[in-house]
Amino acid sequence: MSAVDPHEALRVLVVDDEREVADAYALRLRGFCDVETAYSGQEALATIDDEEIDIVLLDRHMPGLSGDEVLAELTDREYDGRVVMVTAVDPDFDVLELPFDDYLCKPVEREDLRTVIDQQRQILAYEVLGAYFSAESKRAVVDAQTSEHHREDHDGYAAVVERADRLRNRARRLLRDETVLDRFEGIGREESPR
Incomplete structure (x- = not known):
């Protein structure tokens, strides 16, 4: 490496x-x-x-x-x-x-130390990924169902956006394969008729 x-x-x-x-x-x-x-x-x-x-x-x-x-x-x-x-x-x-x-x-031994760290990295990556998917799903649903005007002053929405961004960055840092993030971000969430 x-x-x-x-x-x-x-x-x-x-x-x-x-x-x-x-x-x-x-x-x-x-x-x-x-x-x-x-x-x-x-x-x-x-x-x-x-x-x-x-x-x-x-x-x-x-x-x-x-x-x-x-x-x-x-x-x-x-x-x-x-x-x-x-x-x-x-x-x-x-x-x-x-x-x-x-x-x-x-x-x-050196290799045992590296192996256990890599195993724990993988576990943590998937934990972070799950938390990211949850936060990002909430953000995406609210985006699809509300106007930008309604979202811009909502503290809860801002907190979810900040959490999703932080978790996405950490997941990218921990994952060896980022394609799982790309596939998730490619899911469309259609606006429902109002």
């Missing part, structure tokens, strides 16, 4: 309190995605607040805010990306209650 454009790439955050581990994973991902590192749970949450992060690779045991606590906080904040635990902690029944999307035990 060639070098990635950071404005068009999958965005991954590696979170590990051991700098050399976080940096090693980031190095393994260079050229595969846009990758950032955070060396604490607090730093991870600040990064997620400031940027649209698609996938978080999260260490479980960290001083201060643990990976489990970061997961709980991400759930409270309604984080709309995917979380992969990458940790030396062997899983037990306690993981059944944790809201992560995948779990890898260290050490993790």
Whole structure:
């Protein structure tokens, strides 16, 4: 894969309190995605607040805010990306209650790391695509049934348009095949007689 454009790439955050581990994973991902590192749970949450992060690779045991606590906080904040635990902690029944999307035990090989990230990218792409289709369908139906004059001052309509645009841009960034977007946008929604 060639070098990635950071404005068009999958965005991954590696979170590990051991700098050399976080940096090693980031190095393994260079050229595969846009990758950032955070060396604490607090730093991870600040990064997620400031940027649209698609996938978080999260260490479980960290001083201060643990990976489990970061997961709980991400759930409270309604984080709309995917979380992969990458940790030396062997899983037990306690993981059944944790809201992560995948779990890898260290050490993790370069290809395994890239494979799990690509799997999570695909899942996220389809989640975003579903949300886009829903928002865009609402916009298209209202467009077909109302005049521009009625739509221009409606706050709910403006919010749906903004959401659809944001989701379309994110779906284009995450999808490997954009033809599904083109096919959806080609659906005609006829005006009904008034």
